[in-house]
Amino acid sequence: MSIFSNKKKKKQTGFRVHGNEKISFYQKKTFWFFTVFIFAIIVAGGGFLYKSGSILSKMSGGKESVFGSLLGVASGEEIKQEGDGRTNILLLGMRGTEILGGDLLADVIMVVSLKKDEDKIALVSIPRDLYVKIPGSTDSSKINAIHAYGEQAGKKEGISQMKKAVGEITGMNIHYATTIDFVGFRKLIDAVDGVDVTLETPFYEVSQFVKGNECGGEFTLPAGKNHLTGETALCYVRARENTSDFDRAKRQQVVLQSLKSRLISLGTLTDFGRVSNILDAIGDNVRTDMPAGEMRGFFDEYVGMQNAEIYQRVLENTEEGLLRVPEDIHGAGYVLVPRAGNYDYSKIHEICKNIFVVARQSDVDPVNQYAKPQRKIRTIPIKVIGELEASSKYKAKATQKIFQIKIEGNYAGNQITIDLSKLPKAKDEGTVNVKIEDLSIPEGTKVISHMPTKTVVKIKIEK
Template sequence: MRGRSARGRRPFPWFKLLLAILFVAFLSGGIYCGYLLYVTVRDMVARSQFPSLAQASLPPIVREERKSNISTAGEPLPDWERKERVNILILGLDQREGEPGPWRTDTMMVLTIDPENKTAGLLSIPRDLWVHIPAYDKWDRINTAHFWGELNKYPGGGPALAMKTVYELLGEPIHYYVRVNFSGFVRAIDLIGGVDVYVEEDIYDPQYPDDNYGYEPLYIPAGQHHFDGEMALKYIRTRHGSSDFDRLRRQQQVIMAARDRVMRLDLLPKLLPKLPQLMRELSDAVQTDLQLDEIMRLAKLADEIEPDRIQMAVIDSSMTMPAKTPEGWDVLLPIPEKIRELRNRLFASSVQLNEAQIEDLNKLAAEGARIAVRNGTPAGSMAARVAAFLREQGFQVVEYSNADRFDYRQTLIVDYTGKSYTVRRLAQLFGIPPENVRPGSNPQGAVDICLIIGEDLELPGE
């Protein structure tokens, strides 16, 4: 910039864009480690001088331009100016060369960021988790949600249905997604010249999947190895007679090795001139509904969040039970109360609550009532606003939409399953009289309570 010396000049936005791209490129292997890569190189960027990339032609990785403040999955987006929490679903696709799709997901993670308190968390979800798939009222492995959304042309496609499914599992809205395939991971590792990894014990996987739905026996002896992108992918994908939880540990190991390589070899000056090539190569491997300004905001947040302010978590064997479906599939059944405890810890705000508020939240969590919000008024955004408000109060809103008509004068609560504490709290919150709280039947069983918004409902604070 004019008026500043080169020595004291802050890096121009292309530097942060580069780091954001690297951040996204490594999502398929672990976003936390991608953040560590960012931290490793950011100071080098601040001290270095690089040629301007103002004329570079960069293919977009953004799926499409957003035209409203509603997410791909139909949720209200966070207000960045008010520093509201941001939740991003990371989808790693099991996409094979030349295959038209649709594809299942091999990796599913939720990145949550609290801009106000400068904290972040990463939750890894096992692909065999047996969950309810919304919209189709079916139960399946969670890694099929993207497949069904693409196959049936669900609004917003596979990412939207995956976001809805994770939202129903956790009770936390998902605002954005990043979708990557295996080739993106392989190319990113190859771009930095491979990684050095120590394998603790021999790995032999006679049923490692090949690209033609067959098997390619995999053997990796114990010891020190230098892996190219293809071998690194095999190392993090193989189950080797173990579980998704071990895969996650290997995943983190490989990306930490990538971070170490960039740091040790001072690779950023060599990578920066390759930025247009990197973008071209990744444009068919990475897709997101994050807009460019939001990607830049994320890069800035990464600069502000200290490593000890990041939590990593896994829905692991302590929160699941192994089971077999009638078809003979091996799946993991979630233990809801254990997952709720993890969710509350990972997505918690640092706001101090009094004992009564803590007790209230605990009772709501214990009942675990799934709430549907239906807008029975002509106000188009009312369901979304009420849903967002209720989530802030600790209620588990799993869906919202329009009611069967738009002339409800009074707000109604329909209780399907007898979740009495949640029903009582909803009535108190909105001043709903007892005569407007009614029992009901819900054969599908997807929700426990339905709140139908009438003209008399007023949101506190509005």
């Protein structure tokens, strides 16, 4: 969220691709995910007016005052757009501070491009594993980490950095960006008393949540109609290890469509009590660089586009998807790069520029699970490299160089490497124990067994 996602949204967001699987996640109603927040704010009049201004101020990261936000909503301002009439919005699904393992990482990365005069909307999903240059740096990383780099050291430039990176990839001028985290998603589901999803077959996630005993450890849903609370909906849209990141993004889309239907069917947006709960949810868990006045202008301009024609494109590791998995990117792990060459986005630019006229990408439903999957468990070695820095009168030496560890998850590598030079300096004589938590465990992978203690490497410090 992504949340969603993985939104990517693989998924995204940011998403792992398996084989030649091709999934295009977005159906005609996707656009409601974004507009529902704006609509809720605008209709929340009367006793909620001040709260709306306060929430908008929070959403802007404090860049607008409460009073300024209220004036903006009341007046409405012209929205930004290209010469051809397109307005491009970046949607990011974030993990949030309550989710361990990278609270500032973007799991869903999706560009929404709107062309009002032709009543068309384009959706471009970017996988979180795309290997890109970090804006303003000579370094590179997976795109899902760009937001975190921008937020570090109090810079608060996560959104702007992501806009730059996505703009370079797509060739589009990104006018606005909005983030929502997993907690905000969960609160929104609970604010409307849950959502319904209907499954052709049971759904299983028996690997991802076992270690932390989240979602009941092994998360399952039966075939047929399921009513999901905020918590179970979050588990459903986060699950990916027994399916894929692309499949996760599709499920996120299904839940968001159900949320939209729930909002409309319950008359939620005219129920001030429910609107208050929604405002409370989004205030702390949604961020945008769209000024309040332009939110109002955006709503006035685009609220009539819910029946617009939708054009989808998902960047993936197929010829049609324009990406590939390279043999090696300097130890970066599983990444994706353009088929045209590293950092060569020319083909992607061409697709995005002409997305309303080029042949559409195929659409595939989420995978049906006809049997309960087995947990993916295997044993791989840990390779120790580098030297531990010690005080001047001491020297450090690892007593062993390779250990084995049992892991569970989708990690495709043949070993896990630990670099001693990146550990804190050893100050005293004795032994330094490198523990499980010191390892750089790949995302989506868990250590399920190890030596009798949590120590994986012992380093002797001596004169």
